[in-house]
Amino acid sequence: MVPASSDISVTISLYNKEKTIERALLSVLNQSSPPKNVIIVDDGSTDHGSELAENLARKYPSVSHIVQENQGVSVARNRGVVEADTDYVCFLDADDVWEKNYMDNLLNLMSAEGNAEVYCLAYQMKSEIGYLKPHVALEENHEGIVENPLNVYAKGYGLIHTSAICFRKEFFLDIGGFPEGVNFGEDLFVWMIACLKGKVAFSNKISVTLHKEQINSINRRKLHPYHVSYFTEHLNDFSTSEQQAIRKFLIGNIYIQWAAAKLEGNVEQQKTLQKYCFSLSKTSWLILTFSRLLPPSVFKFLKNRRTKKRLIGNR
Structure with a gap:
């Protein structure tokens, strides 16, 4: 029906x-x-x-x-x-x-x-x-x-x-x-x-x-990312194909959250995300580790470029 x-x-x-x-x-x-x-x-x-x-x-x-x-x-x-x-x-x-x-x-x-x-x-x-x-x-x-x-x-x-x-x-x-x-x-x-x-x-x-308010975004990023911790810790509970999809999703999400934490100077959050990234992919962890050497201005530029690209691409 x-x-x-x-x-x-x-x-x-x-x-x-x-x-x-x-x-x-x-x-x-x-x-x-x-x-x-x-x-x-x-x-x-x-x-x-x-x-x-x-x-x-x-x-x-x-x-x-x-x-x-x-x-x-x-x-x-x-x-x-x-x-x-x-x-x-x-x-x-x-x-x-x-x-x-x-x-x-x-x-x-x-x-x-x-x-x-x-x-x-x-x-x-x-x-x-x-x-x-x-x-x-x-x-x-x-x-x-x-x-x-x-x-x-x-x-x-x-x-x-x-x-x-x-x-x-x-x-x-x-x-x-x-x-x-x-x-x-x-x-x-x-x-x-x-x-x-x-x-x-x-x-x-x-x-x-x-109609989203962004006033609490910084405080939220100081919190524990539940979806990241859960799926990292329970990864073996899923099938091989599901694990691949989960890894791909989490690594991309970790990159975004880590860049935001970098811009905000939130060192503790960066370390937490790097720990989860290490469990998921050593290669991705190395990328994050080397990214620590880049100045915040680089991440600000990439963020602005990403936003501008989204605006132009969706007119």
Whole structure:
């Protein structure tokens, strides 16, 4: 049976987003075929976001509002999934918005690939300098199953994002959901597991706009990268082909995080990432080791060049 909008719920994790929660919610409710219900899980907000969410829940019958003590975004997201009474669950961050075509694009993808466990839609990021489209190694009009999804994901993060993903609920619960008590890398961990264990379908149609705040990025990079530590320590639990895909993904991700730590002068984080890199690939570790001799200006140049290339390539 082809899924319908009544088979889909949306969970929005809320923490101190009083300025954006209504915008996010209305982007869901204003779909031509809105999902059955929206579950807002307030993770102990200290601003007026919880009050706004409660008022919105009273106004719209399909919206429910759950309040819990601050336990982290993973707990909030998992709670929303458990509370959902549908076969499929989407996620939306409280500062992002669904485009008007989100549900139409999702339902079309589900109709084409009804056996998938994970459905992903393309997104764009809104910033002061314009819109950034995804960087994914797929043909322009791709709409269907992704072969070797972790390898595709390793080439660019455009394949998966929290606000642009829909899970078959049973599959999400089977893989354990988001790891609780984790503050950094919890989303990447789930995406990697999903790519390894499930069928991933993807549509290149832009369906979500991200409005990301970067004020906490430096502090987050000081935290333990859970996805890196987990997969490095449990690498032998996976098949040979899976190990190859995991290594490729992690090494690329470590390079990006290490360069950011270098720019910030975060020596401790650099050492942590080098340790994991050594376990994954001695050659890659040597590259990082020699890169320590380069001045931060080199990494700043490469970062700016990468950003400029992404902008030009996606106009």
